[in-house]
Amino acid sequence: MAELRHIPVMLDEAVEGLAVQAGGRYLDGTFGRGGHARAVLSRLGPGGRLLLMDRDPAAIAAAQAAFAGEPRVSIRHANFSSLAEWDETAAGLDGVLLDLGVSSPQLDEAARGFSFMADAPLDMRMDTSQGESAADFLAHADEREIADVLWQFGEERFSRRIARAIAERRAEAPITRTGELAALVERAVGRREPGKHPATRSFQALRIRVNGELDAVRRGLDAALSRLKPGGRLAVISFHSLEDRIVKQFIRDRSGRVQGSRRGPPVAAKPAELAPVGKAQFPSDAELAANPRARSAVLRVAEKLAVGGAA
Known part of the structure; x- marks a missing residue:
């Protein structure tokens, strides 16, 4: 699947949503391999700035190789959740782009352990320089915790059955390979969804x-809002x-809408901080034909409002 490796998802829509100004200051918090970043940089003039972050050391190495000597670009190895801690963002941002989830290079490199398509060490860390691997987690978590993770983060109907199978298997030997885990899940639940591997969730x-x-x-999202200038865009x-629900609720809750239910009194709305820009966008048929990995993508854009609710 090498042909899918570097195709940025919803490239035109995302960059258009940022409404890039030639002299603006923009942050791409999930550099990946830089498809979106290059498109933003192409719209910046000499006075523009592009800030790049990624938690993956391989992505940061790619960014450093691609933009060495580019005076308009700054690069930081960190999770985008800490963007407000970066001094480069203190002057305010005209746009923040977040392309969530696992990247194609991470999926395609079997040794990273994200995919069940090839047997590899069961790692799954986006930042390989820190934290515990998936194998580490499965080695120490109790059966109930494993079931809860599978249900909450994978919406897996057979979470308890799979957790039980994992606990029984690791009593004999640690589960350390992607192929081993995928086969275990398949034995536990069978092939129930046509075209979808039972270990996907x-x-x-x-x-x-x-x-x-x-x-x-x-x-x-909180950090991005704190650093955006009035009129700045979040894409x-x-x-x-699970991700989209968080983003949708974040924008809704900060748009100044009155909260409450039909059964109770309305709750006073907080002052509006964000305004949605259009509706949720989805990949075109042409993009899906060229890049099937875009099939589940959803783009949401919002604009930060000035104090008093006016952009």
Whole structure:
């Protein structure tokens, strides 16, 4: 699947959503291999700035190789959730782009352990310089915790059955390979969804747990809002409902809408901080034909409002 390796998802839509100004200051918090970053940089003039972050050391190495000597670019190896801690963002940002989830290079490099398509060490860490691997987690977590992770982060209906199978297997020997885990899940639940490997949800859940992805999204959105200038744009591409739900709720809750239910009195709305820009966007048929990995992508864009609710 090498032909899919470097295709940025919803490239035109995301860059258009940022409304890039030639002299603006923009942050790409998930550099990956730089497809979106290059498109933003191409719209910047000599006075523009592009800040690049990624938690993956391989992505940072690619960024350093691609933009060595480019005076408009600064690069930082860190999770985008800490963007407000970077001095480069203190002057304010005109746009923040977050392309969430696992990147194609991470999936395609078997040794990273994200995919069940090839047998490899069961790692799944986006930042290989720190934290515990998926194998480490499965070695120490109790059966109930494993089941909870599979259910909460993978929406896996057979979470308890799979957790039980994992606990029984590791009593004999540690589970350290992707192929071993995929085969174990398949034996536990069988092939129940045509065209979808039975381990898909389990691998997603473990990856999210190992990398703390949902918490990073929540903290990153708060950090982005704190650094955006009035009129600045936030563009977020999500790849599954758990991420998109967080992004959708974040924008809604900060748009000044009155909160409450039909059964109770309305709750006073907080002052508006964000305004949605259009509706959620999805990949075109042409993009899906060229890049099937874009099939679950959702793009949401919002603009930061000035004090008093006017952009």
